[in-house]
Amino acid sequence: MNVRSKTLSDVTRPDANLHIQCSFHCANKSIVDVKRVDRWYRIHLWDAHMSRLGKHLRCSKCLGRPEHIKVTHQMPNGPRWGPQNDKIGS
Numbered sequence: 371m372n373v374r375s376k377t378l379s380d381v382t383r384p385d386a387n388l389h390i391q392c393s394f395h396c397a398n399k400s401i402v403d404v405k406r407v408d409r410w411y412r413i414h415l416w417d418a419h420m421s422r423l424g425k426h427l428r429c430s431k432c433l434g435r436p437e438h439i440k441v442t443h444q445m446p447n448g449p450r451w452g453p454q455n456d457k458i459g460s
């Protein structure tokens with residue numbers, strides 16, 4: 371599925387999550403809850419366009435930006451990708 375022209379809200383479904391993968395060198399990848407990410411982007415008024423999601427996500431391993439983000443139906447798992455904490459307005 372081509373998600374690059376969509377926003378987070380377009381892909382938010384009860385059974386949808388985000389498969390986020392770091393660079394080839396780091397190889398960190400995980401599934402994150404799309405609803406959680408969607409909420410975060412709304413709170414911060416960030417651009418939730420799928421092709422620009424990586425701007426606000428950081429790898430918990432190497433602190434790099436994600437290389438590939440796609441929609442998956444797999445369940446969320448760890449390690450988490452940023453935003454790294456739930457503090458709002460800090």
Ligand SMILES: [Zn+2]
Nearest residue numbers: 392396429432
């Ligand atoms: Zn990484």
